Amino acid sequence: MIAAFSVTPLGIGEDVGEAVAAAVKVVRASGLPNRTDAMFTSVEGEWDEVMAVIKQAVEAVKPFANRVSTVIKIDDRVGVTDGLHTKLASLERHLAPEQHVTVD
Template identity: 70%
Template sequence: MIVAFSVTPIGTGEDVGEDVAEAVRVVRESGLPHRTDAMFTSVEGEWDEVMDVVKRAVDAVKARASRVSVVLKADIRDGVTDGLTAKVARVDELLGGPERAG
């Protein structure tokens, strides 16, 4: 399964970078395949291990803020591995190659 999620502290001001970094640190230390972009962090693995990482990431932010917002989207599909890169590679293939920043 792949879970894309974001964790946002509420009531800590406009700059939430340090709080979000703590959540991303949990994901990176988990050892699971992951990717972080400007809006979400995606993590891939089995249900229990992915949800444990999400919970620990939320707890890391909650330790810094009394209120936390979580947005989560899950793609639950048995037998899929390396979905984080394979899905993007397939779209790139259909479009004739990887997108280049411009």
């Protein structure tokens, strides 16, 4: 499964970078395949291990704020591995300009 999630400390102002970095460090240390962008961190693995990592990421943010907001989107598809890469590869393949062969 792939889970895309964001963990946001509430009530500490606009600069949440340090708190979010604490959550991302947990994900990266987990050893699970992951990717972080400007809005979400995606992590891939079995249900229990992914949910455990998300819980640990939330716990890593709690020292920064009394209130933490967590958003999670899950793609749980049987038989799929390396979905972080294969889903993007498929998208890029569809975005690539068509290769036209010209015959002189």
